Amino acid sequence: MKKIMLLFCLLLIASCNSQDKRPLMGDTEYQQELNASYKDASKSPLKTKDLKNFKGLDFYKVDSTFIVTAKLTKIANAPTFEMATTTDRKPLYKEYGILNFTLKNKDFELTIYQSQDDLSDAKYKDYLFLPFTDDTSGEDSYGGGRYMDVMITDENPDGTIKLNFNNTYNPYCAYNEKYSCPLTPRKNHLDIEIKAGVKVFKKH
Template sequence: MKNFYFLLLLSFFSCNSQGKRALVGDTEYQQKLNASYKDASTSPLKSSDLKNFKGLDFFPVDSSYIVKATIVKTKNAPVFEMLTTTDRKPLYKEYGVLRFTIKGVDCQLTIYQSQDELRDEKYKNYLFLPFTDDTSGNESYGGGRYMDIMTTDIFKDNTVILNFNNTYNPYCAYNDRYSCPLTPRKNHLNLEIKAGIKNFKKS
């Protein structure tokens, strides 16, 4: 009988650990993102999707999508209203233009700074990089993907490391009750970025 209870407990903990392993992810970034989406208090998922959530889908981690970019800061950039999926129009400024090469293709993206977050001590150093690529609307979310960069990540020679493995979807990819910035057309990359977050398969 003791052996029976031991096996029962072993089976219980084994099932729990398997469930946890399903949320682990291949990198620390994926682990943290999965954990926040599993947590009902922080997750953007609808209750029906949260109930069946086992983890987000990612492209395989690929070091060729970790690149060094040169940033040319935009001088005297005006404040503008960024379009969103709703009537909300948050205030942003162009922070600069990033130039880099991926898979032999020369690329350029504009990076932005939220004027609202500048007033928030927690987020004042955050820069916002939205982009679309040739996977958008197929393997990745049609509205584009986002990457966060810190002003403190920028080196003295005005270069910064871009890790496309560490991208995330706007909350609108999971739940249409959110208001999300629309990726500007000029931030389209004419190649497939097969790294980072994939499109979400809703229940």
Template sequence: MKKIYLLCFLTVCISCNSQDKRALVGETEYQQKENSRFKDASKSPLDKKDLKNFKGLEFFPIDSTFIVNATFTKIVDAPIFEMATTTDRKPLYKKYGVLNFIINGKELQLTIYQSQSNLASEEYEDYLFLPFTDDTSGEDSYGGGRYMDVMISDINKDGTVALNFNNTYNPYCAYSDRYSCPLTPRKNHLDIEINAGIKVFKKH
């Protein structure tokens, strides 16, 4: 009889844990990973009070309209410059290239950047930085803009690269004043609503 009780207890515990995990499940693997990372106190950018009440990040519904193939044009001999941030920190970046693409029949362009500090890291040397604002910024999405990671290795030989705006993320400054975040350059504003990816974080 004790074994039966023990088995029932373990089943209930497993069920509770499964429900807890299901509460963080997103529509995609990307959303699931983000929610899991934000729930982990050792990795989360959330302040303690927000982490305590954290249930999951809010995303726009997945929309294939915002998965596009962009034409990449590399900027040759671009100078290194100090990028403005939310603090006095001035990290070094370089304009890496220009991306041209179409969403809902509208021709759009973004400049993509390369962090100079990433060049010293084998883990991040392949990363490019794509910050942008759009007509949802300051309302449904974070006012300071959103970011997207693009890999150099993702750029095809024909000069195209896939951009998935469903996989955008907020700078850590959207969650806490403890961080210093690059400011989105004005030229990287999209005159269109990007109703995809991460939404503005609502603090508790």
């Protein structure tokens, strides 16, 4: 009986120590979920050597200044086009709408896109794709730009939608060149430093 109790205690201690060594990394739920997915070898875009040393993505400090309300002007009858990527792959997209918003007392405009390949997928059919570059691109953030997922279901009755630049992510190409990633259209450059969201990844 004593041996069984001792074994139980040892297992309990080992379990607690294991949990202590693997805390959720990140200051927000979004950061924690993103880090958890990158730490998971079954779905991580990281190369083996980078995954081995992975301790969490590098983020700018969360800043509420970079949460803005944008006016969404939908584009009627937009043509389907082939989005340029880092490879020969040409996924089908449509321009869904134009986003106008004010950030740090400056007015900006971005085009938001809808993947035509995802429309038949119940999991992703409500997702809109917002790629952008800014004045940190190629310096503190990835040179190819960053992405933001926006949900159609988050659109308000007054035609506005919230953009949270703290919840941005890098294309998988930023971590591993084997992936094919949409290139950010030139017109989606923001002439401002977006010091929010994920930073450039430093490979090992």
